[in-house]
Amino acid sequence: xxxxxxxxxxxxxxxxxxxxxxxxxxxxxxxxxxxxxxxxxxxxxxxxxxxxxxxxxxxxxxxxxxxxxxxxxxxxxxxxxxxxxxxxxxxxxxxxxxxxxxxxxxxxxxxxxxxxxxxxxxxxxxxxxxxxxxxxxxxxxxxxxxxxxxxxxxxxxxxxxxxxxxxxxxxxxxxxxxxxxxxxxxxxxxxxxxxxxxxxxxxxxxxxxxxxxxxxxxxxxxxxxxxxxxxxxxxxxxxxxxxxxxxxxxxxxxxxxxxxxxxxxxxxxxxxxxxxxxxxxxxxxxxxxxxxxxxxxxxxxxxxxxxxxxxxxxxxxxxxxxxxxxxxxxxxxxxxxxxxxxxxxxxxxxxxxxxxxxxxxxxxx
Amino acid sequence: xxxxxxxxxxxxxxxxxxxxxxxxxxxxxxxxxxxxxxxxxxxxxxxxxxxxxxxxxxxxxxxxxxxxxxxxxxxxxxxxxxxxxxxxxxxxxxxxxxxxxxx
Amino acid sequence: xxxxxxxxxxxxxxxxxxxxxxxxxxxxxxxxxxxxxxxxxxxxxxxxxxxxxxxxxxxxxxxxxxxxxxxxxxxxxxxxxxxxxxxxxxxxxxxxxxxxxxxxxxxxxxxxxxxxxxxxxxxxxxxxxxxxxxxxxxxxxxxxxxxxxxxxxxxxxxxxxxxxxxxxxxxxxxxxxxxxxxxxxxxxxxxxxxxxxxxxxxxxxxxxxxxxx
Numbered sequence: 235x236x237x238x239x240x241x242x243x244x245x246x247x248x249x250x251x252x253x254x255x256x257x258x259x260x261x262x263x264x265x266x267x268x269x270x271x272x273x274x275x276x277x278x279x280x281x282x283x284x285x286x287x288x289x290x291x292x293x294x295x296x297x298x299x300x301x302x303x304x305x306x307x308x309x310x311x312x313x314x315x316x317x318x319x320x321x322x323x324x325x326x327x328x329x330x331x332x333x334x335x336x337x338x339x340x341x342x343x344x345x346x347x348x349x350x351x352x353x354x355x356x357x358x359x360x361x362x363x364x365x366x367x368x369x370x371x372x373x374x375x376x377x378x379x380x381x382x383x384x385x386x387x388x389x390x391x392x393x394x395x396x397x398x399x400x401x402x403x404x405x406x407x408x409x410x411x412x413x414x415x416x417x418x419x420x421x422x423x424x425x426x427x428x429x430x431x432x433x434x435x436x437x438x439x440x441x442x443x444x445x446x447x448x449x450x451x452x453x454x455x456x457x458x459x460x461x462x463x464x465x466x467x468x469x470x471x472x473x474x475x476x477x478x479x480x481x482x483x484x485x486x487x488x489x490x491x492x493x494x495x496x497x498x499x500x501x502x503x504x505x506x507x508x509x510x511x512x513x514x515x516x517x518x519x520x521x522x523x524x525x526x527x528x529x530x531x532x533x534x535x536x537x538x539x540x541x542x543x544x545x546x547x548x549x550x551x552x553x554x555x556x557x558x559x560x561x562x563x564x565x566x567x568x569x570x571x572x573x574x575x576x577x578x579x580x581x582x583x584x585x586x587x588x589x590x591x592x593x594x595x596x597x598x599x
Numbered sequence: 600x601x602x603x604x605x606x607x608x609x610x611x612x613x614x615x616x617x618x619x620x621x622x623x624x625x626x627x628x629x630x631x632x633x634x635x636x637x638x639x640x641x642x643x644x645x646x647x648x649x650x651x652x653x654x655x656x657x658x659x660x661x662x663x664x665x666x667x668x669x670x671x672x673x674x675x676x677x678x679x680x681x682x683x684x685x686x687x688x689x690x691x692x693x694x695x696x697x698x699x700x701x702x
Numbered sequence: 703x704x705x706x707x708x709x710x711x712x713x714x715x716x717x718x719x720x721x722x723x724x725x726x727x728x729x730x731x732x733x734x735x736x737x738x739x740x741x742x743x744x745x746x747x748x749x750x751x752x753x754x755x756x757x758x759x760x761x762x763x764x765x766x767x768x769x770x771x772x773x774x775x776x777x778x779x780x781x782x783x784x785x786x787x788x789x790x791x792x793x794x795x796x797x798x799x800x801x802x803x804x805x806x807x808x809x810x811x812x813x814x815x816x817x818x819x820x821x822x823x824x825x826x827x828x829x830x831x832x833x834x835x836x837x838x839x840x841x842x843x844x845x846x847x848x849x850x851x852x853x854x855x856x857x858x859x860x861x862x863x864x865x866x867x868x869x870x871x872x873x874x875x876x877x878x879x880x881x882x883x884x885x886x887x888x889x890x891x892x893x894x895x896x897x898x899x900x901x902x903x904x905x906x907x908x909x910x911x912x913x914x915x
Contacts, residue, residue: 470667470674471648473692489648508796508804508813527672607881609854610762634853642838655838659845660751661744662826665836673809678848679791681746 235422237263237407239580240435242414242425242449243442245275246390246565247572249397251439254577256404263407263433265414265425267445272461272504274443275565277536279466279494280390280486281479282322282567285329285357285382289343292350293590294545298564299354301571302384308570309388315403318396320388321487327385328369328480330376330521337378344380357382371475373523379480387479389487390566397569409433417452419554437556437580443539444502446561454553456593459561461502461537464495465510467518469528482521491528493518496535504535538563541596548579548591559593606638615684619668626682633659633666633677644668644677645691667691713738714816717803719794722750725822726777733786740814741781742792742805748778750824751844755852763854766878771851797821830864843872856881865890 239255241248244266252262284302288295302324309320331337341359348355358364358381365372365379372379402408413428423438440449443459450457471489478484483493496510511533519526539561541547546562558580562568579586614625619641626635633656636644643653644666656666659678666677669689677688718729721743729741749756753774764772781788789807796804801819805812827842834840843864849855856879862869865888873883 471692505798506796507798508802508811512811529674605858607856607858607879609766609850609856609879631853634849634855637849638853638855644838647836652836653838654836656841657829657836657845658827658842659848660826663829679744 235434235436237261237433237435239263239437239439240265240423240425240433241439241441243267243440243445244398244408244410245273245441245443246394246397246569247275247443247560247562248439248441249394249401250565250569250572251441251560251576251580252401252406253397253404254573254575255580256401256406257573258577258581260577261405262401263409263435264401265412265427265433266408266410267413267442268411272444272502272537274536274539274563275390275394277464277466277504277534278390278566279464279484279492280387280566281327281481281484282324282386282388283327283564284384284567285327285344285380286340287564288545289347291543291545291590292347293587295347295351295355297546297571298567299351299384300575301568302386304570304574305386305388308573309393312393312396312400316396316399318392318399320392320396322386322388323479324384324386326381326383326478327387328365328478329380329382330365330372330480330482331378331380332375332520334377337380340380355382356384369477371522371524373519373521375520381478385479387484387486388566393566393569414449417449419557423554423557437558438554439558439560439580441560443561444537446539446559450559453557453559454551455549455557455559456596457559458542458547458593458596459539460499460542462540462563463498463500463504463535463537465498465506465514465535466495466533467493467511467514467530468532469493469525470531472528475524476522480521483518483525490531491525493525502537504537506533506535510535539565543595546591547593548576548588549593605640608638615682617682617684617686617688619688620690628682628684630682631659631678632668632680632682632688635682636677643690646694648692651692651694714740714814716740716818716820717742717801717814717816718820718822719743719797719803720750720822720824721745721748721781721788722822722824723752723774723777724824725750725820726781728820728822729786729788730777730780730783733783734780737785739786740816741786741788742794742803742814743788743790744793746790748781748788748790749774751848753777754848759851759854763851766875767851794823827868843868846872847875850875850879857883859884861885861887863887863889865894 238260239262241252241264244264252264255262282302282305284298287298309322313319360379360381362377414425415428416426418424422434422436425433440446442449444461446457446459469491476485483491485491493514540563547559549559551557612627615628616623616625624639642655644655647654654665657663661676661679667674668677669691715737716732716739718725718741721741729739733739747755747757756774757778760772760775792805792807794803794805802815827844856876858881860883862873862883873886876882
């Protein structure tokens with residue numbers, strides 16, 4: 235046996251899970267794909283986000299809140315171990331609204347969720363005046379916003395770098411450029427790669443994003459993930475213009491403003507389109523009129539890993555016990571709780587209350 | 600046209616005036632802006648947004664984006680602009696002007 | 703979303719990106735053969751780098767820059783061929799299969815579509831990063847050439863560093879202008895020279911280029 239755990243997928247989810255297991259003294263091998271793999275970990279918006287999650291499943295809201303609380307300590311420990319700063323701002327996040335109706339209907343939903351969370355859902359409803367006093371760049375088309383105090387954002391690329399460094403430092407074996415060809419289970423999991431390499435481990439974690447659709451069934455999972463495209467724009471570095479992230483735009487630590495994102499069902503197409511980018515730009519200018527003068531330096535599209543209801547999937551295989559599926563589209567937000575708590579779940583800790591995230595919740599076709 | 604002593608002007612011509620960051624600069628109408636600024640002795644066009652280091656024109660062909668200046672509130676490559684009488688050009692990321700992005 | 707006043711693209715056969723020598727030649731030959739061609743160029747004047755601003759500059763500084771440069775004037779004149787639309791100051795920023803090209807002129811974006819596409823956007827200099835290379839006043843050899851060609855400015859006290867023919871061309875142009883460089887620091891080593899000797903036969907066969915140099 236090469237390892238206690240083999241983790242298929244070296245993105246933010248796989249690395250966070252590996253990190254937690256390594257901290258427990260487990261031997262871990264991480265298998266990652268090639269440069270041309272889809273790599274949602276590099277294409278995202280970097281939000282550490284609580285609001286709007288779990289509106290129909292409060293457990294997901296609480297899970298996101300737990301991760302948001304753990305994030306600062308998690309980032310600090312990564313920085314202390316690796317010397318790589320993972321910038322984190324948690325001064326709240328804005329949901330901007332262009333009509334009173336949409337604002338009030340969202341508030342109504344938040345109130346219902348807040349009650350289910352025993353009041354632990356700290357947010358303010360800001361009218362145009364209050365909003366502009368904290369976010370002066372917001373334009374007249376925005377009638378108001380919800381400011382949720384548990385929201386924030388980070389730099390995903392630095393998170394990935396720090397996680398990779400620390401996972402290596404903790405003794406993980408990382409194999410890159412690999413494609414899993416076959417998986418067998420006897421008293422251990424035996425993986426064979428397309429290039430002939432082999433890995434054996436007592437337990438296996440599938441954290442391969444959209445790869446779960448193909449690899450999942452090999453392990454007894456349903457693997458119900460589908461791609462959803464998000465196009466994104468990045469501006470030149472600008473003086474501080476936007477103080478809190480919103481779903482429309484945020485200003486990253488080095489000064490560029492990231493504008494996003496579309497929500498398109500186009501299969502595995504991760505190209506940008508002029509129409510998509512034009513729509514993003516138009517909406518950004520509606521929300522923040524001064525962006526009309528900003529030069530754009532980069533655009534890209536990335537594919538979100540979406541389950542049928544948008545919530546994470548945490549599942550142990552019934553046909554191959556010891557194999558676990560972990561997938562979500564909020565890998566950045568959940569990185570801290572994945573790193574700090576999921577090792578307990580893999581090791582069989584009871585009462586983690588993660589049953590709501592099992593594949594059983596999806597109707598059988 | 601006032602030419603900085605670092606340059607020899609091969610075909611002298613009449614000039615127009617424009618403003619660069621509060622400094623009056625003389626250059627032929629329609630001249631290349633980056634060249635006109637160089638000729639006037641201005642070699643630092645902006646400060647780098649992250650490090651604060653001074654930067655100037657490097658390739659002069661539009662490929663490197665080092666010669667960015669601000670005209671009418673928009674960042675543009677000076678080497679892709681032509682001089683017009685009365686144009687207002689400013690530097691980017693003044694360290695004193697509160698414009699510098701701090702991390 | 704995109705302006706309506708873009709070139710009528712229902713009949714465009716060919717889009718050419720770049721109005722340097724290759725792009726100009728391709729666009730002209732196609733248009734002379736009857737194709738409807740759109741030529742997109744980022745600069746205000748055609749010519750690319752080697753014939754930079756030749757339409758305007760050939761009369762003014764032609765003798766300094768030499769007959770090879772002035773010859774570019776013929777190419778730019780032929781851009782007037784019917785069926786060829788030359789769009790200046792157009793920055794192409796997206797190309798999709800099909801082909802659909804998105805470009806910007808000033809602050810406005812445009813779309814143009816054609817079944818054929820030629821990319822002739824040319825080359826850029828490969829920079830040589832050294833400590834201090836970002837200091838204002840450090841420029842590429844091509845930049846020095848552009849200053850002479852486009853703006854008639856010759857650097858008075860320059861130091862040239864590197865290797866290759868462009869550096870010597872710049873040195874000779876500065877010298878002819880009356881402002882020779884203070885120094886030329888050649889970075890090619892003797893072993894580099896020896897390695898390149900295996901090409902000497904080919905070089906001698908092309909003796910006309912050698913004589914030009």
